[in-house]
Amino acid sequence: MKDQPYQRSEKQIENDKFLIFNIPFNRWILFPCAFLVQSSLGSINSWSVFNKPIDSYIYGDQNKGRVPNGMDAIFFLLAGPFLERNGPTKGIIVGGICLAIGHYLAAIAVNTKQILILYFGYSFFSAVGNAIIYLSPISTLIKWFPDNRGLASGVAVCSVSAGNILIAQAVLPMVHAFGLIYTFIVLGSVFRGVLLALSLVYRLPPPCDKEKAPEVIDSIDIKSSGSELKTVKSETLQNEEIVLKEPNPSNVSFFQALFSNEFRMILIIFVANEMSEHIFNSHLSNMVQDIYGKNPKTATMVVTINAAFNLFGRCFIGFLSERIGRKRTFNLLLSLSLVCFLTMTHFINNGNYNGFIAFTWIYSISYGGGFGTLPAFLSEIFRNKNIAPTHGVCMATWNLSGLIGGFVFTGIYDSLRDKGHSISDPILYNTNLYWLSAIVAFGLVVSFLIPVTVRDRKYPAVPKQILKKRLFGRIIRVIKRKRNPIEIVSKEKENEEWNNYFIQHNETLNVSIKAK
Incomplete structure (x- = not known):
C-alpha cells in the first residue's frame, strides 16, 4: 500500500490564498477555529455527565446502565491516513456529520428506550467523528506553523480540555431546560452547523511553505548535530567528488x-x-x-x-x-x-x-x-x-x-x-x-x-553491536566481544564512519555527485 497524500490543483492552491471573496487568508485565524473545532468534542469526553440522566430515563434507575464509549481506538488508526489523503476540509465535514448523526441516534435511543441504539449507533458515529475532528486541527496547525510547532500543538489539544469543562457544565442545565431528548438534538445540530462552517476555513499551506523550520527536538538545530558537509574524493568514481549531505x-x-x-x-x-x-x-x-x-x-x-x-x-x-x-x-x-x-x-x-x-x-x-x-x-x-x-x-x-x-x-x-x-x-x-x-x-x-x-x-552499526547511545556528545557502543566490549568513539572516527556510510549508500541517502 503506497502513500497517497492529498493533492491540490494550481487553481485550488490559488483559491486557498483567500478566506472569502477578496479577503486574504491569515494563518492566525486557525487558532480560534481550532479551539471551536476541538471544543465540540466536549460532549464525548464528558460523557459521564449523561450517564445518570440516560439511565434514569431508560431504566428508571440512575445507576443501572453506564453506557460505554470505547470505539475511539479503532478509528484513530483509520482517521490519520484518511486526513492525509483527503485534507482537513473534508475531514472536518465528515467528522461533523458523524458527530451530529451520533447525537441524533442518541436522541432516538432515549426516546424509544432502546439502549442498543446507544451502544452501537452513538458509540460508532461519535467515535468516527471524535477521531477525525481531534486530529484535523492539530496536523493542520503544525503544517501552518512549522516555526512554532510546540505552540500550535499545545493550543490545539488544550481546546479539548476547555470543551470538556464548558460542555460538562452546560449539559445538566440544558437537560433541565429542554429535556434529555432535545438536548441531544440541539447539541448535534449546533455541532453540525459550527463544524461545517469552520471546515471552509481549514486548508493546507502552499507546498513551498513546508518544512522550513529548524528542529528543536533536543533543543538544538537538527542540522548542527555534529555532522559536517564535506567534499571527499570518491574511491569508486574516477575524477569525481562527492558532496556529503544529511x-x-x-x-x-x-x-x-x-x-x-x-x-x-x-x-x-x-x-x-x-x-x-x-x-x-x-x-x-x-x-x-x-x-x-x-x-x-x-x-x-x-x-x-x-x-x-x-x-x-x-x-x-x-x-x-x-x-x-x-x-x-x-x-x-x-x-x-x-x-x-x-x-x-x-x-x-x-x-x-x-x-x-x-x-x-x-x-x-x-x-x-x-x-x-x-x-x-x-x-x-x-x-x-x-x-x-x-x-x-x-x-x-x-x-x-x-x-x-x-x-x-x-x-x-x-x-x-x-x-x-x-x-x-x-x-x-x-x-x-x-x-x-x-x-x-x-x-x-x-x-x-x-x-x-x-x-x-x-549512524551505522558495527558487527556484533548490542547497544549504541550518545552521551555528552560522544557515541558509546556496546559490542559483543571479550576485550573492550564498551567503546567510546572519537570524533574523528565518528566522522569517518559517517562519511563512509554516506558514500556506500549514496542513492538512498540523497548524496549529490558532482564532476570534478
Whole structure:
C-alpha cells in the first residue's frame, strides 16, 4: 500500500490564498477555529455527565446502565491516513456529520428506550467523528506553523480540555431546560452547523511553505548535530567528488515511520506518561471521598480544577518544548510523573489531603503536557506528511492502554476488597500507583535513549553491536566481544564512519555527485 497524500490543483492552491471573496487568508485565524473545532468534542469526553440522566430515563434507575464509549481506538488508526489523503476540509465535514448523526441516534435511543441504539449507533458515529475532528486541527496547525510547532500543538489539544469543562457544565442545565431528548438534538445540530462552517476555513499551506523550520527536538538545530558537509574524493568514481549531505527525513513514508525504532520508542514514552490519565482521573472523585472522607461537592470541585491544570499543561508545556526541546520535555514530564506518583502514595498513607491534591494537580500538568508535545515531536522526527497517521496510532494505543490498565486497576482493587480491606484503606490505591510508577519509570529510561538527530538515527552499526547511545556528545557502543566490549568513539572516527556510510549508500541517502 503506497502513500497517497492529498493533492491540490494550481487553481485550488490559488483559491486557498483567500478566506472569502477578496479577503486574504491569515494563518492566525486557525487558532480560534481550532479551539471551536476541538471544543465540540466536549460532549464525548464528558460523557459521564449523561450517564445518570440516560439511565434514569431508560431504566428508571440512575445507576443501572453506564453506557460505554470505547470505539475511539479503532478509528484513530483509520482517521490519520484518511486526513492525509483527503485534507482537513473534508475531514472536518465528515467528522461533523458523524458527530451530529451520533447525537441524533442518541436522541432516538432515549426516546424509544432502546439502549442498543446507544451502544452501537452513538458509540460508532461519535467515535468516527471524535477521531477525525481531534486530529484535523492539530496536523493542520503544525503544517501552518512549522516555526512554532510546540505552540500550535499545545493550543490545539488544550481546546479539548476547555470543551470538556464548558460542555460538562452546560449539559445538566440544558437537560433541565429542554429535556434529555432535545438536548441531544440541539447539541448535534449546533455541532453540525459550527463544524461545517469552520471546515471552509481549514486548508493546507502552499507546498513551498513546508518544512522550513529548524528542529528543536533536543533543543538544538537538527542540522548542527555534529555532522559536517564535506567534499571527499570518491574511491569508486574516477575524477569525481562527492558532496556529503544529511539524509532527507521528508522521504520517510508512513509505513517506514510506523515500523521504525524511533516511533516505537516515542509510542512507549507517550503511553507511559499518559496511560494513567484514563485510570487515575476516573477514580479521582472516589479517592477524594473514600480515602479523605470529603463530600461529593468537594470531589467535583477537585476534578474540575484538575481538568483546568490539564488544560494549562497542554498549552504551556507545548510552548515550553520550543525552548528546551521535545525529548528533554518528555524527560522532564516522565520524571515529574514518577515523583508525583511516589509522593502521592506517601500522602495517602499519612492521610495528608492537601499534599495529595497538590501533587495530583501537578501530575495533571504533566500528562497534559504530553498531549501538547507529542504532535510537534512526531512532526520533527517523521515530517509533516506523517503527523496525522502516526498521531492516530499513538492515540489508538493510548486508548487501548487505558482500557487494559483500567481492567488491571479494577482487578487489583476488587481483589483487595475481597480480602477484607475497606474502601478507605490506602493499600487499594497505593498498590495500583506502584505498578503505574513502574511503567512511568520504564518510559523514562526509554526517553533518554531515543535518538533524535538524523546522525544518531542513521549512524551505522558495527558487527556484533548490542547497544549504541550518545552521551555528552560522544557515541558509546556496546559490542559483543571479550576485550573492550564498551567503546567510546572519537570524533574523528565518528566522522569517518559517517562519511563512509554516506558514500556506500549514496542513492538512498540523497548524496549529490558532482564532476570534478
